[in-house]
Amino acid sequence: MNDVAMPIGQLARSVGCKVQTIRYYEQIGLLPPAARTAGAQRRYGEAHRQKLSFIRHARELGFPLPAIRELLALAHEQDSDCARADGIARRQLEAVNRRVAMLMSLRSELERMLKHDHGNRIRDCRVIATLADHGLCIEAHHADGADS
Amino acid sequence: MNDVAMPIGQLARSVGCKVQTIRYYEQIGLLPPAARTAGAQRRYGEAHRQKLSFIRHARELGFPLPAIRELLALAHEQDSDCARADGIARRQLEAVNRRVAMLMSLRSELERMLKHDHGNRIRDCRVIATLADHGLCIEAHHADGADS
DNA sequence: GCTTGAAGCTCTAGTGACTGTAGGTTTTAG
DNA sequence: CTAAAACCTACAGTCACTAGAGCTTCAAGC
Numbered sequence: 001m002n003d004v005a006m007p008i009g010q011l012a013r014s015v016g017c018k019v020q021t022i023r024y025y026e027q028i029g030l031l032p033p034a035a036r037t038a039g040a041q042r043r044y045g046e047a048h049r050q051k052l053s054f055i056r057h058a059r060e061l062g063f064p065l066p067a068i069r070e071l072l073a074l075a076h077e078q079d080s081d082c083a084r085a086d087g088i089a090r091r092q093l094e095a096v097n098r099r100v101a102m103l104m105s106l107r108s109e110l111e112r113m114l115k116h117d118h119g120n121r122i123r124d125c126r127v128i129a130t131l132a133d134h135g136l137c138i139e140a141h142h143a144d145g146a147d148s
Numbered sequence: 149m150n151d152v153a154m155p156i157g158q159l160a161r162s163v164g165c166k167v168q169t170i171r172y173y174e175q176i177g178l179l180p181p182a183a184r185t186a187g188a189q190r191r192y193g194e195a196h197r198q199k200l201s202f203i204r205h206a207r208e209l210g211f212p213l214p215a216i217r218e219l220l221a222l223a224h225e226q227d228s229d230c231a232r233a234d235g236i237a238r239r240q241l242e243a244v245n246r247r248v249a250m251l252m253s254l255r256s257e258l259e260r261m262l263k264h265d266h267g268n269r270i271r272d273c274r275v276i277a278t279l280a281d282h283g284l285c286i287e288a289h290h291a292d293g294a295d296s
Numbered sequence: 297g298c299t300t301g302a303a304g305c306t307c308t309a310g311t312g313a314c315t316g317t318a319g320g321t322t323t324t325a326g
Numbered sequence: 327c328t329a330a331a332a333c334c335t336a337c338a339g340t341c342a343c344t345a346g347a348g349c350t351t352c353a354a355g356c
Binding site for chain 4: 007040
C-alpha cells in the first residue's frame, strides 16, 4: 500500500470525487489540512483517505455537511453516547422517506401524463394541460419545504 | 372574483410560494413583468396566476427552470407538435425513476444502520461504522466513477 | 384629511455543495 | 534536461431561491 505521500488526484480517484471537492472540504475545515511537499503540494495518508471516504459515503446517503461534521466529531470521542449519531441518522431516514413518498406520487403523475397523451397537437397535450391545471392532479404534492 | 389588481402577497399565498420567488421569476424572465400601480407596486390578474401556478406545479414535479421555460414556450404556440413536451416529461420521468431507486437503496441502508445498532457507545455504533466502512454496504451507491 | 401599520419596493448578499477557469508552479517519466 | 501532466491559489459561476437593509406606498380607521 502506498500509505503515505499520496497526491490529491490519486486520493480523489480512490474515493470517487473531484480534486476541487477535497480542497473545498479542507477549506471549510471538514478535512484537516494535508501535509505539504517542499513545493507546497498536498500529500495524503491512509487516515485522510478514510475520513474522506466517510464524508463521501455520508454525502451519498444525503447527509448535509453540518450533520457530517457532527458525526465526525462524534466518531472521534470514542466513549460518547451513540444516541446522538442515532438521532442524526434517524432524522436523515425521515427526510429520505418524505422524499421517496413525494417522488413516487410525482412519478405516477408523470406516467399518467404520458400514458394519456393522445393528441399530437399542443392544445390536446396532456403534459401541458396537467401542468397548467393543478386540479388535474390525483394528489396534491405541495407538501411544504422546497426540495432540491 | 378579484380577477384584476391582485397584489403580489395575495398571489404568493394563492399559489403557495414566497413573494421573493415571484419577483425572482420576473427577474429571470420566466414570468412576464406585472402591471404596476402609480406607486410602482405590482398588480396581477388571472393570466399571471395561471402561469405562476403552472411553473410552481412543474417545479414540484422536479422540472428544472430551463425545462419549464421550454414547456411555457411550447404551451404558447398552440399548434406545435406535442412530441417535444412529451420528450421533456419523459426525460423527467426517467430522472425521477433514478432518484426513487437511489433513495430507496439509501433508505434501506439507513434502516439497516439503525436496526442493528446495539451498542450505546460510539465504538460499537453501527451508524458510525457503516459510514466509516464502505464495505459494510449491501449496495454500492457511487453511481458513476471517474476511476482508473 | 390624517395617521398608522402592513405590505410593497430595490438592491445586495448569502445559502449549500460544489464546479470551472485563469494563470502560474511543481513533479515525474523518458 | 525537457515536456507534459498534475498541482497550486484565487476567484467567479451554478441553481433556485432566501434574507436583510432601508426606504415607499397602500388601505383602513378616525
